[in-house]
Amino acid sequence: MNDTKLTDIAAAVGVSVTTVSKALKGYPDINKDTRARIIEMAEKMNYLPNENAVNLRTNQTKTIGVIIPTTVHHFFSSVLNGILDEAEKRGYLVIILQSNEKYELEKKQISLLMQKRVDGILISLSNETDDFSHINAVLNKETPVVLFDKIAKMVHCSKVVIDDRKAAYDAVSYLIGKGYKRIAHFRGSLVPQNSIDRFLGYKKALEDHGIIFDPNLVFMCDHNTDFEDGYANAKKMVESQQEIDAVFAITDLVAIGIIKYLNEVEIKIPEQIAVIGFSNWFMSTVISPKLSTVNQPGYDIGFKAVSILIDEIIQAKNHVPIKHQTITLPTEIIERESTVRI
Amino acid sequence: MNDTKLTDIAAAVGVSVTTVSKALKGYPDINKDTRARIIEMAEKMNYLPNENAVNLRTNQTKTIGVIIPTTVHHFFSSVLNGILDEAEKRGYLVIILQSNEKYELEKKQISLLMQKRVDGILISLSNETDDFSHINAVLNKETPVVLFDKIAKMVHCSKVVIDDRKAAYDAVSYLIGKGYKRIAHFRGSLVPQNSIDRFLGYKKALEDHGIIFDPNLVFMCDHNTDFEDGYANAKKMVESQQEIDAVFAITDLVAIGIIKYLNEVEIKIPEQIAVIGFSNWFMSTVISPKLSTVNQPGYDIGFKAVSILIDEIIQAKNHVPIKHQTITLPTEIIERESTVRI
DNA sequence: ATTTGTTCCGAAAACGTTTTCGAAACCACC
DNA sequence: GGTGGTTTCGAAAACGTTTTCGGAACAAAT
Numbered sequence: 001m002n003d004t005k006l007t008d009i010a011a012a013v014g015v016s017v018t019t020v021s022k023a024l025k026g027y028p029d030i031n032k033d034t035r036a037r038i039i040e041m042a043e044k045m046n047y048l049p050n051e052n053a054v055n056l057r058t059n060q061t062k063t064i065g066v067i068i069p070t071t072v073h074h075f076f077s078s079v080l081n082g083i084l085d086e087a088e089k090r091g092y093l094v095i096i097l098q099s100n101e102k103y104e105l106e107k108k109q110i111s112l113l114m115q116k117r118v119d120g121i122l123i124s125l126s127n128e129t130d131d132f133s134h135i136n137a138v139l140n141k142e143t144p145v146v147l148f149d150k151i152a153k154m155v156h157c158s159k160v161v162i163d164d165r166k167a168a169y170d171a172v173s174y175l176i177g178k179g180y181k182r183i184a185h186f187r188g189s190l191v192p193q194n195s196i197d198r199f200l201g202y203k204k205a206l207e208d209h210g211i212i213f214d215p216n217l218v219f220m221c222d223h224n225t226d227f228e229d230g231y232a233n234a235k236k237m238v239e240s241q242q243e244i245d246a247v248f249a250i251t252d253l254v255a256i257g258i259i260k261y262l263n264e265v266e267i268k269i270p271e272q273i274a275v276i277g278f279s280n281w282f283m284s285t286v287i288s289p290k291l292s293t294v295n296q297p298g299y300d301i302g303f304k305a306v307s308i309l310i311d312e313i314i315q316a317k318n319h320v321p322i323k324h325q326t327i328t329l330p331t332e333i334i335e336r337e338s339t340v341r342i
Numbered sequence: 343m344n345d346t347k348l349t350d351i352a353a354a355v356g357v358s359v360t361t362v363s364k365a366l367k368g369y370p371d372i373n374k375d376t377r378a379r380i381i382e383m384a385e386k387m388n389y390l391p392n393e394n395a396v397n398l399r400t401n402q403t404k405t406i407g408v409i410i411p412t413t414v415h416h417f418f419s420s421v422l423n424g425i426l427d428e429a430e431k432r433g434y435l436v437i438i439l440q441s442n443e444k445y446e447l448e449k450k451q452i453s454l455l456m457q458k459r460v461d462g463i464l465i466s467l468s469n470e471t472d473d474f475s476h477i478n479a480v481l482n483k484e485t486p487v488v489l490f491d492k493i494a495k496m497v498h499c500s501k502v503v504i505d506d507r508k509a510a511y512d513a514v515s516y517l518i519g520k521g522y523k524r525i526a527h528f529r530g531s532l533v534p535q536n537s538i539d540r541f542l543g544y545k546k547a548l549e550d551h552g553i554i555f556d557p558n559l560v561f562m563c564d565h566n567t568d569f570e571d572g573y574a575n576a577k578k579m580v581e582s583q584q585e586i587d588a589v590f591a592i593t594d595l596v597a598i599g600i601i602k603y604l605n606e607v608e609i610k611i612p613e614q615i616a617v618i619g620f621s622n623w624f625m626s627t628v629i630s631p632k633l634s635t636v637n638q639p640g641y642d643i644g645f646k647a648v649s650i651l652i653d654e655i656i657q658a659k660n661h662v663p664i665k666h667q668t669i670t671l672p673t674e675i676i677e678r679e680s681t682v683r684i
Numbered sequence: 685a686t687t688t689g690t691t692c693c694g695a696a697a698a699c700g701t702t703t704t705c706g707a708a709a710c711c712a713c714c
Numbered sequence: 715g716g717t718g719g720t721t722t723c724g725a726a727a728a729c730g731t732t733t734t735c736g737g738a739a740c741a742a743a744t
Contacts, residue, residue, distance in 0.1 A: 373722060398731085
């Protein structure tokens with residue numbers, strides 16, 4: 001145990017703790033070779049500053065908090081990857097919490113992070129969250145927050161997102177361009193913005209191409225178990241006997257659930273029904289048929305979100321007024337087998 | 343800003359900070375209704391203790407550090423999930439770092455965590471790591487460490503693992519039981535223990551069943567890009583023209599790479615070559631043919647590792663001598679399509 | 685010899701808690 | 715009215731840093 005502290009070095013070198021501290025931190029008013037002696041001794045005693053003391057004194061922790069709905073999702077893993085890389089590069093540590101899509105948990109975790117005095121918070125809102133006072137409370141304490149992926153428009157802070165509406169619009173337009181006409185949509189639950197937006201994009205694309213929107217063609221996948229939701233609703237869809245030649249799924253996972261069911265009942269993809277997903281998970285390249293999808297740049301989202309957050313942290317520290325920005329990262333259609341008829 | 347602190351509450355209620363602190367922490371020597379007044383006021387001013395000050399004073403952070411090679415892996419996501427759940431339950435925060443399989447990074451990150459004064463560290467060693475002095479340094483400071491998944495036997499601390507050797511032995515024995523005789527092994531690089539163990543299990547199973555081990559049948563996948571490694575080596579295997587009727591892959595991902603290649607060159611699985619993977623990633627249920635594999639309980643590993651770590655943290659704090667344990671979690675063969683001939 | 689300027693160092697306060705220890709206040713009891 | 719016991723409170727030290735401010739020592743310029 002017995003961690004070495006400034007006092008120990010000071011005693012060993014024969015100077016005051018002030019001098020040691022200044023030497024180690026590069027203050028200019030320290031003689032060259034006393035500095036050298038101090039540094040040498042610090043290394044010899046392998047000194048590590050006690051961050052608790054530093055943090056208490058400087059009132060910053062060089063730590064950010066991240067709250068995500070779940071870690072075991074390819075998309076969030078990618079985001080996390082981007083977050084960790086950029087945070088590391090900028091010298092910040094990151095504390096991860098998962099809300100499991102629960103509002104109460106999310107709220108409690110925010111409080112935990114504030115207690116820990118993190119310098120900023122990154123959060124993708126839970127599906128349940130429709131009250132934002134806990135976020136505003138953080139903002140009011142001048143702790144920067146940036147929302148990503150699942151955001152709330154009415155919260156006044158920076159955000160990094162994709163344009164879900166446009167991406168969905170593009171995906172459906174792409175299907176229409178391929179000649180599909182009776183296009184179903186497997187949508188997510190009603191609360192999260194991205195679920196709403198993807199639905200709206202779907203609807204708009206139909207209307208803009210002269211196809212009347214038929215509410216019977218939208219299936220609700222709101223059990224947060226995307227794969228099973230896709231599977232179950234595919235069954236429902238097939239049994240409804242409606243004329244359908246393509247489906248736009250809110251997620252690759254539900255798309256894969258759909259594919260699994262269609263494969264089982266030997267409905268040919270894409271000959272009888274085409275399927276397009278959303279997110280471009282690694283998995284979509286290995287199933288059969290390979291899934292066409294919308295690429296969602298998870299790594300970039302995480303990366304950019306941290307970047308903005310740290311910028312704002314620094315601005316807040318220097319009391320320069322911060323201008324919130326919302327970055328929209330581009331998506332793209334990835335065409336594979338599940339939508340191209342030969 | 344202006345966080346409320348003990349002083350503020352003390353002033354508001356008209357008592358000393360000592361009293362406020364004791365009231366809030368449940369000390370018995372505080373009058374019932376002064377306590378009530380203090381608590382009420384604390385809530386009204388929504389007081390959050392400054393953890394930096396608390397940590398400095400109490401010399402513990404209620405935070406653990408986790409270092410994993412990479413986050414964007416289904417297995418590690420699962421582990422992380424288990425870690426976060428159990429840590430949350432026990433009231434600990436977790437700081438995540440990814441080593442990207444780099445020894446130098448791992449070493450630096452350990453130092454970062456020690457500087458942060460985490461109460462304990464959970465780590466899955468990078469593939470490069472073959473010197474353990476950085477881990478021992480932590481242990482010497484009486485900070486508990488538990489190794490999981492990729493461990494080093496010679497480090498003296500608790501570990502939670504699966505029995506890779508036995509699992510591999512079982513997988514290969516299973517193949518032999520199914521009548522396969524010329525069984526290739528796609529192995530990982532030479533350093534990590536689990537790579538070694540799986541290889542040894544493979545070899546032992548052959549020998550125990552009277553099949554002579556042929557070094558030409560083991561293919562080295564050591565580029566840390568499992569999928570491409572599997573694909574490339576499958577090509578190599580096929581082009582080598584050897585007589586092979588099954589392959590045991592060190593990872594589901596390399597197995598999937600193999601399957602992809604075999605599918606492309608229209609070698610029937612499992613009729614011509616059977617494939618079994620390792621880990622039971624979600625993905626293996628959705629490819630075609632569905633991949634038989636060895637189930638590796640990621641969630642449980644993370645869960646148990648945290649549990650032991652926190653136990654040791656508490657023991658260390660109370661100066662009770664800690665007995666290191668190594669927990670071996672059970673694995674099981676999951677039979678799917680890629681190994682069963684009809 | 686006095687002033688002015690540089691260079692180098694250290695005392696001390698501060699960050700916000702926790703916890704020890706003593707003491708005031710009150711009660712009860714002979 | 716002294717003794718002993720209980721309840722309730724607060725002063726103060728401590729945790730390990732950072733940073734301000736002043737001052738000592740010395741050199742250079744007048």
